Amino acid sequence: MRRALVARLDSVGDVLLCGPAVRAVAAGVDEVWMLCSSIGAEAARLLPGVDRVLEWDCPWITAHPPLATPEQLARLDALIAEAAPDVAVILTSFHQSPLPLALHLRLGGVERVTAASADYAGTLLDVRLRPGEEFPEDLPEPVRALTIARAAGFDLPDGDDGRLRMHAGRAPAEFDGLVSPVVVHPGASATSRRWPAERFAEAVALLHEAGRDVVVTGGSDERELTRLVAGAGSSALDLGGRTDLASLAAVIARAAVVVCGNTGPAHIAAAVGTPVVSLFSPVVPAAQWAPYRVPHVLLGDQDAPCRGTRATECPAPGHPCLSSVDAADVVSACERLAPAGRQEVSI
Missing domain, CATH: 3.40.50.2000 (Glycogen Phosphorylase B;)
Incomplete structure (x- = not known):
């Protein structure tokens, strides 16, 4: 069983915009687990390709962030241990840093971590894309996320046109x-x-x-x-x-x-x-x-x-x-x- 953890830690729209990247990762592994905020988790459950959603509110990304306490960070470490992913793909917008999460993933034993980071990442990232150098800063958000997924070695399967998709329920x-x-x-x-x-x-x-x-x-x-x-x-x-x-x-x-x-x-x-x-x-x-x-x-x-x-x-x-x-x-x-x-x- 090869499992990937895809992280997108902000809101509903942000999670929906990473749908093509999630499907790309899903095409190359057995399971995709998503790590999302409590706000974005509902959207993640409606994305094709997602097998399980983990909820955690991030002190450095969510709009109304919790305090970065030992207890809050211990919850993150417990979720990483529960997921036990073989690979992790961190999806962020241009003004967000993936490095604190990358550190926790590395400490949790994740062997391959990919993200985009303007800051030097040292040994925290196995694949680091530099915004503005290796891809343009003004890419549409779904394209940015898919670019990160591709750098991690994942691509959309044949027949997938890369549009946004989600499951719908029943109207009132x-x-x-x-x-x-x-x-x-x-x-x-x-x-x-x-x-x-x-x-x-x-x-x-x-x-x-x-x-x-x-x-x-x-x-x-x-x-x-x-x-x-x-x-x-x-x-x-x-x-x-x-x-x-x-x-x-x-x-x-x-x-x-x-x-x-x-x-x-x-x-x-x-x-x-x-x-x-x-x-x-x-x-x-x-x-x-x-x-x-x-x-x-x-x-x-x-x-x-x-x-x-x-x-x-x-x-x-x-x-x-x-x-x-x-x-x-x-x-x-x-x-x-x-x-x-x-x-x-x-x-």
Whole structure:
């Protein structure tokens, strides 16, 4: 039995974007275990090629990191011992370091570790890719992850086109009967990436007036937001807090188009082949994080002052990157991507 451990320690969208790399690793080993944060683990369980998911919140990567205590690091060491991988592939974005995890993997007896690191890795990595030297810094995130997997000796099998993929569940019963709906997801974990809720509500009302079925989605902590955007149910079906990740994927797979920011549902849409109207804040580069290999329209000022800051709260007064977009722009983009009358897709 040859087992690989693939690590991606941040959020849902980040985990979905490494799907092609995971499938490449799975094609070359008997088992793939993934090490993910408690937030990203749900997405990992829906990736083809993953046999088991280990959850651990990383003090140097997760958005709301736990303290780096002996107890927290001992949990990591116990998970590595449980996995007992023959090889490990650490997947990170350009601003994240793989080296602390590589040290724990090495101390745990993992004989072959691969990662991308701008910093000198000494004996911590067997295969080290240098960003900006051995591959460009502006690669789309799925390509970056697949590049790391290939350096580790893994590649996609014949017939795999390298697109994002995920397993979907069942949509809520209320969703049945809707015809080519527009799915609107107004939330995002970072306020810098959110279009104003009032603009979302206006766009939903305009879509409803145009005769489109509209569904508003959100997490259990976003019910107030989704109720506002859905017009208290008068303009859209409000599914706020009523889907897990698998059922949300089912809803999005049956949509004509998805309207959202740079957040997990944009990558879910790419994984199930649904076009995206992307309200994209340039705090991170669109070249790396835009919906991958799926039709999309990018809205937002990509040259706004927040460009490239990675800010979670908007650093520019008035949120100019997204406040420049009005509801009519979104409705027009929906019509470009999915003209009214498109037939509903079954999954």
